[in-house]
Each structure stands twice: as C-alpha cells, then as structure tokens.
Amino acid sequence: MNNGNLELTERRYPASRQNPSTNKRLVGAVLSFILLLSLSLMGCARTNTADSGSDSASGSGEKRAIQNKGSDTLVNIALAWAETYRQIEPDVSIAVTGGGSGTGIAALINGTVDIANASRAMKEKEITAAQENGIEPFEIVVAIDALAVIVHPDNPVEGLTLQQLADLYTGRITNWKDVGGSDAPVVLLSRETNSGTHVYFLEEAVRLGDSENKDIFAPQTLLMPSSVGITSELRRNPNAIGYDGLGYVDPEHEKIIPISREDGMPYVQPSVETALDGRYPLARNLFMYTAGEPTGDVAAYLDWIKSAAGQEIVSRLGFVPLESNE
Amino acid sequence: MNEHNRPHTSTEGTSMKTREASGPSKMTARSLWENLKDQSASELIIENLIRLSGISVIVVVTLIFFFLLREGSAAFLDIPLRQLFGSRWYPIEGLFGLWPLMVGSFWVTIGAVVIAVPLGLTTAIYLGEIAPLWQREILKPFIEVLAGIPSIVLGFLGWVALAPIIQNLGAPSGLTAFTGSFILAYMSLPTIISITEDALYAVPKEYRDGSLALGATQWQTIWRVVLPAARSGIVMAIMLGIGRAIGETMAVMLVTGNAANIPEFGFGALFQPIRTMTATIAAEMGEVAQGSLHYNVLFGIGIVLFVVTSGINLLATRLVGGRGKRRPGGRL
Numbered sequence: 100m101n102n103g104n105l106e107l108t109e110r111r112y113p114a115s116r117q118n119p120s121t122n123k124r125l126v127g128a129v130l131s132f133i134l135l136l137s138l139s140l141m142g143c144a145r146t147n148t149a150d151s152g153s154d155s156a157s158g159s160g161e162k163r164a165i166q167n168k169g170s171d172t173l174v175n176i177a178l179a180w181a182e183t184y185r186q187i188e189p190d191v192s193i194a195v196t197g198g199g200s201g202t203g204i205a206a207l208i209n210g211t212v213d214i215a216n217a218s219r220a221m222k223e224k225e226i227t228a229a230q231e232n233g234i235e236p237f238e239i240v241v242a243i244d245a246l247a248v249i250v251h252p253d254n255p256v257e258g259l260t261l262q263q264l265a266d267l268y269t270g271r272i273t274n275w276k277d278v279g280g281s282d283a284p285v286v287l288l289s290r291e292t293n294s295g296t297h298v299y300f301l302e303e304a305v306r307l308g309d310s311e312n313k314d315i316f317a318p319q320t321l322l323m324p325s326s327v328g329i330t331s332e333l334r335r336n337p338n339a340i341g342y343d344g345l346g347y348v349d350p351e352h353e354k355i356i357p358i359s360r361e362d363g364m365p366y367v368q369p370s371v372e373t374a375l376d377g378r379y380p381l382a383r384n385l386f387m388y389t390a391g392e393p394t395g396d397v398a399a400y401l402d403w404i405k406s407a408a409g410q411e412i413v414s415r416l417g418f419v420p421l422e423s424n425e
Numbered sequence: 426m427n428e429h430n431r432p433h434t435s436t437e438g439t440s441m442k443t444r445e446a447s448g449p450s451k452m453t454a455r456s457l458w459e460n461l462k463d464q465s466a467s468e469l470i471i472e473n474l475i476r477l478s479g480i481s482v483i484v485v486v487t488l489i490f491f492f493l494l495r496e497g498s499a500a501f502l503d504i505p506l507r508q509l510f511g512s513r514w515y516p517i518e519g520l521f522g523l524w525p526l527m528v529g530s531f532w533v534t535i536g537a538v539v540i541a542v543p544l545g546l547t548t549a550i551y552l553g554e555i556a557p558l559w560q561r562e563i564l565k566p567f568i569e570v571l572a573g574i575p576s577i578v579l580g581f582l583g584w585v586a587l588a589p590i591i592q593n594l595g596a597p598s599g600l601t602a603f604t605g606s607f608i609l610a611y612m613s614l615p616t617i618i619s620i621t622e623d624a625l626y627a628v629p630k631e632y633r634d635g636s637l638a639l640g641a642t643q644w645q646t647i648w649r650v651v652l653p654a655a656r657s658g659i660v661m662a663i664m665l666g667i668g669r670a671i672g673e674t675m676a677v678m679l680v681t682g683n684a685a686n687i688p689e690f691g692f693g694a695l696f697q698p699i700r701t702m703t704a705t706i707a708a709e710m711g712e713v714a715q716g717s718l719h720y721n722v723l724f725g726i727g728i729v730l731f732v733v734t735s736g737i738n739l740l741a742t743r744l745v746g747g748r749g750k751r752r753p754g755g756r757l
Binding site for chain 1: 709
C-alpha cells in the first residue's frame with residue numbers, strides 16, 4: 100500500500116498543473132463568446148444598412164458580389180448557375196448558400212441577401228413582414244420541379260393516390276398493408292419545416308391542395324435536416340417513405356412511386372414531360388426573390404438564368420426547365 | 426481533518442519555494458526589498474487579471490440571461506400557457522406546444538444517464554482503486570481521446586453504425602431516443618469518469634488502510650468506505666454528466682429522428698423517435714424572421730433549457746454542499 104501512496108502523490112501534480120489550462124480554456128471561451136457577441140451585433144448593424152450595400156454592389160465597382168441564399172432544392176442549380184455565370188461575367192461573384200426556403204426568405208426579410216431562393220411561393224405573412232422592413236419582394240419563376248415520392252426498392256407498393264399519400268402522412272394509415280404493401284409499420288420521412296419542399300408537400304399532398312384543410316404531418320414523422328438525410332435513411336429502411344425533388348432522386352437506390360390524382364385515374368411517374376404537361380400532380384415552380392424589382396447585376400443575372408443557356412443547366416441537373424425556353 | 430492529510434496545494438508549494446529562494450541570509454536587506462517590490466508589482470497585475478476574468482464571467486452570464494429574457498419572454502406572455510404546454514409542435518402553423526420537446530429531451534437524457542452512470546462509475550472505480558499503474562497509464566489517454574472527439578463525429582457514427590443495428594433489433598427506424606442516448610452516454614462518460622476519479626482520489630488513504638486493517642476485503646472497502654466517502658464528488662460527476670447530455674445538440678439532431686412525438690411512457694419510449702429542445706432550436710433558428718413569435722418561442726425554449734440546467738447545477742451544489750463544503754472526501 101506504500102507503493103499506492105507514492106502513486107497518489109505522483110498523480111497529484113499533473114492534476115494541479117491542469118488547473119491553469121482549464122482556466123485558460125475558460126478565458127478563451129469567454130473571449131470567443133464576446134467576439135461572437137460583437138459579431139452578431141455587427142450582423143444586426145449590417146441588417147440595417149444592407150439595402151445601401153446591395154445598391155453599391157450593383158453599381159460600378161471592381162468586385163461586385165451577389166448574395167444568394169435559400170432553398171436546398173435549388174442550391175445545386177443555383178451553384179451551377181453561379182459557376183457558369185462567372186465565366187460569362189467575371190466581375191460578378193455570386194455567393195450561394197443553402198439552408199432551406201424559409202432561411203432564404205428570412206434572410207431577404209432581414210435584408211442580408213440580394214436573391215432568396217425558394218421552392219415555394221412566399222406566404223402572405225412573410226410578405227407583410229418584408230414590407231414592414233421596407234422590402235417589397237419581387238418574384239421570379241426560375242425552374243420547375245417535380246416532387247418524387249420515394250420508398251425502399253424492396254417495397255412492393257406499385258402506386259399511391261394523393262388521398263392515400265395524405266392518409267399516410269397524417270397518420271390515418273400506419274401500416275403498409277392498407278395501401279397494398281406488406282404487413283409492416285410505415286416510417287414517415289420529411290424535410291424540416293424550414294424547407295420549401297416540406298411546405299409544398301404539406302399544401303399539395305397532406306392537405307390535397309385544399310386551403311380550408313388544416314391537416315398537418317403526423318407527429319411521428321421523422322424530420323430530416325437535409326435531402327441526403329431522407330435518401331440515406333430510405334436506402335436502409337424498407338418501411339420508410341419519403342419525398343424529394345426529382346433532381347435528387349437516384350432511381351437505382353430508391354424506388355419512385357407513381358402518383359394518381361384520384362382513385363381510378365392513371366398512376367403517373369414524375370418526369371420532365373409529365374411535370375410540364377401537368378399530368379404529374381406534384382410539380383411546382385421554383386422561385387427566386389429579390390428586394391424590389393431587380394436592377395443592375397442582379398437583373399442581368401436573372402435574365403441570363405431565364406435564357407436558354409441558364410435553362411439548359413436546369414434540365415442537365417434533372418429538373419424541369421421553363422416552358423417558354425423549350 | 427481531511428485538509429491536513431491532503432497533498433500540498435499548488436499555492437503552498439510556490440510560497441515554500443520562494444521562501445527558500447529569498448530566504449538565505451547572504452542576501453542584503455536592499456536586494457530583498459527590491460525583490461519584494463518586484464514581486465508585489467507582478468502579483469498585483471496577475472491578481473487583477475484574474476479578478477477581471479472572474480468578473481467577466483459574471484458579466485457574460487448576466488448578459489446571456491438578460492438577452493434570453495428579452496428575446497424569449499414574449500413567448501410566455503403572448504401565447505396562452507395551455508397552448509405553450511400543448512402536445513403539438515408545428516411552428517409554421519402556429520402550434521407551439523413545448524411538451525413533446527421537453528419529453529424528448531427527458532427521454533434522451535434519462536437514457537444517457539442509465540447507460541453512462543454505471544459505466545462511468547465502474548470505470549472510475551477500476552481506474553482509481555483497482556487498476557495497476559501501467560493499465561491506468563494506457564486507459565487514461567483513451568478516455569481523454571474520447572473526451573476530445575467532436576460531438577458531430579460521434580453523431581455521424583451513430584447515424585452510420587448504430588442506427589442500422591437498432592433498426593435490426595426491431596425498431597421501425599434506427600433513429601430513436603435510445604440512439605441519441607447511447608451517443609450522449611459516450612459523450613458524457615469522460616466527464617463522469619474524470620470527476621469521479623478525482624473524488625475517489627481525494628478520499629484519504631487512511632480510510633482505506635483502516636478498513637483493510639479491520640479485515641475488510643478490497644471490494645468491501647470500495648463499496649462501504651471509499652464510495653460513501655466520495656459521495657459528494659460522485660453526485661457532482663453525475664450531475665455534470667447530465668448537464669452535458671441535456672445541452673448537446675448536433676449529434677442528437679442527427680440520430681433521434683426529430684419527430685415532435687410524445688411516446689407512451691415506459692421502456693418502449695426509448696425506441697421511438699423524438700425531438701429534443703436543443704435540436705429544435707438548432708434546426709429552426711435559421712428559418713425564423715427576427716422578432717417573429719416563432720423566434721421568441723425558440724428563445725423561450727432557450728430559457729427552459731437554461732432553467733433546467735441551472736436547476737440541475739443548483740441541485741448538485743445542494744447535494745454536495747450539504748456534506749461539508751469543498752471537502753472532497755466528505756464525511757463518513
């Protein structure tokens with residue numbers, strides 16, 4: 100036991116030497132917090148001056164930046180647009196970030212972006228909030244997307260009606276056997292509520308496009324932070340059902356379920372064609388919003404996006420290009 | 426009596442050393458005075474720096490508290506309490522029921538505690554009382570590495586490796602409260618182990634010697650003498666571990682499924698997807714317009730979290746404080 104005593108004293112010293120380092124860490128934490136606080140204060144200050152900032156950006160200068168943020172559905176297209184546009188107009192740099200349509204629209208309302216990407220139209224509430232901040236949102240349709248309903252490849256279900264889809268997602272149907280599948284519980288996957296895809300799906304599928312309908316997602320719906328979250332859970336879970344933009348679906352690993360508008364009507368696979376002619380029920384417009392009618396660089400950029408060159412990128416990424424440029 | 430038996434604290438050590446250095450009679454009175462003056466000047470600076478950092482912590486905490494109150498109080502004022510503690514969280518439709526989020530945080534934390542406390546305590550006992558030095562020297566760095574793994578990495582591991590296992594065990598989805606608990610348990614283990622080990626270490630050697638001399642076995646000594654003596658430190662370790670578990674965000678967000686669901690009370694609840702308060706704030710804060718009700722409610726959740734963690738800390742100090750203040754050994 101004497102030996103043990105020696106060990107004890109040996110160990111004490113390193114322990115006491117640790118104290119200053121924890122103290123340092125504490126000071127570091129405090130300092131970084133103060134830094135964070137001042138940064139966020141600066142962020143608040145920037146909110147108020149963002150308008151003048153974007154004005155000067157669209158004026159003549161050496162380095163002109165466009166801030167572009169929002170929908171995760173649009174983020175891949177927006178990135179491709181920004182990259183291609185850099186070759187056409189090297190003086191304009193476009194910073195693209197995702198985060199969800201709600202995030203982009205909130206940033207537009209708070210005045211921190213030039214262009215907000217959204218996979219849904221702005222809500223009345225959001226437009227009012229923007230107007231209160233002195234911002235008049237200007238809407239541009241930039242592409243069309245078909246929302247694919249996807250399941251695990253082993254799932255035997257061959258098609259769903261919109262009504263069945265609504266019943267599944269509101270929790271009225273909880274077993275696959277009620278919609279022609281095997282006897283297994285349904286695991287519902289959805290995007291987070293800040294996603295435009297979530298809101299679109301809520302309005303068109305869960306509520307069947309009826310604005311009086313107040314149904315919402317069943318509480319047991321798993322809310323995934325990203326499209327990738329949905330697809331990777333779906334690939335390993337034979338009981339899961341999810342939805343995602345057509346451009347993000349990999350038909351080799353996920354099974355796309357054909358959707359019928361009503362019982363008795365044909366089941367339609369989502370595709371560029373069926374989305375454009377309106378046969379596929381879950382097709383939607385993808386939007387970009389600017390603060391007021393766009394001018395200068397932003398207007399030039401948006402015009403280019405709507406041109407044949409911009410729309411070519413849309414179809415290359417698996418989305419549906421605007422009709423006028425077909 | 427414990428105080429006297431403890432090894433030298435670091436301040437005692439330094440003062441001894443300085444006395445030795447300036448003590449010899451060779452030194453003239455003048456140089457001694459210079460030396461003292463130098464020392465007192467640097468001491469003054471150091472003392473004030475330390476004081477400043479101490480005060481800054483208080484200031485920052487107060488600022489955080491007022492910021493939280495300012496942004497979050499509207500949630501409690503504008504929304505009727507019955508709705509605020511309702512069973513449905515769906516903010517885009519104005520349903521701000523915090524109850525499922527609280528229940529979610531509760532289950533994840535309980536699960537984490539159930540896994541982490543026995544594992545942590547036994548590991549600490551092994552390290553502190555049983556393991557020979559060489560084993561301890563191997564084990565300790567591993568525990569430190571565990572403490573150093575970023576939470577998102579553990580969360581990713583949970584998503585990739587643990588969730589499929591849990592799904593294979595029969596859960597409809599692998600993304601459950603238990604998956605989160607398991608990850609959180611491993612995240613709070615280093616805290617629990619190192620604080621418990623410190624508490625065990627602070628138990629005077631005489632206690633063990635006395636017990637062994639009376640004929641108790643090593644296990645009897647650990648269970649009947651050392652553990653009770655280190656009780657207050659162990660309680661502290663568990664409480665800090667719980668605090669770590671409640672506050673964790675990213676890993677939990679990845680693996681719990683984020684369904685604002687209220688599982689039926691019982692063991693099965695652990696294998697249901699849930700949504701925690703922290704994950705809700707993290708997932709939704711980016712989306713809200715500043716100053717909207719939703720924004721206020723998210724800060725309201727922050728207040729709830731703040732109150733809960735402060736409560737736990739307070740409880741911990743109460744439990745520890747009752748048994749002899751700052752005397753790690755406690756009383757028998």
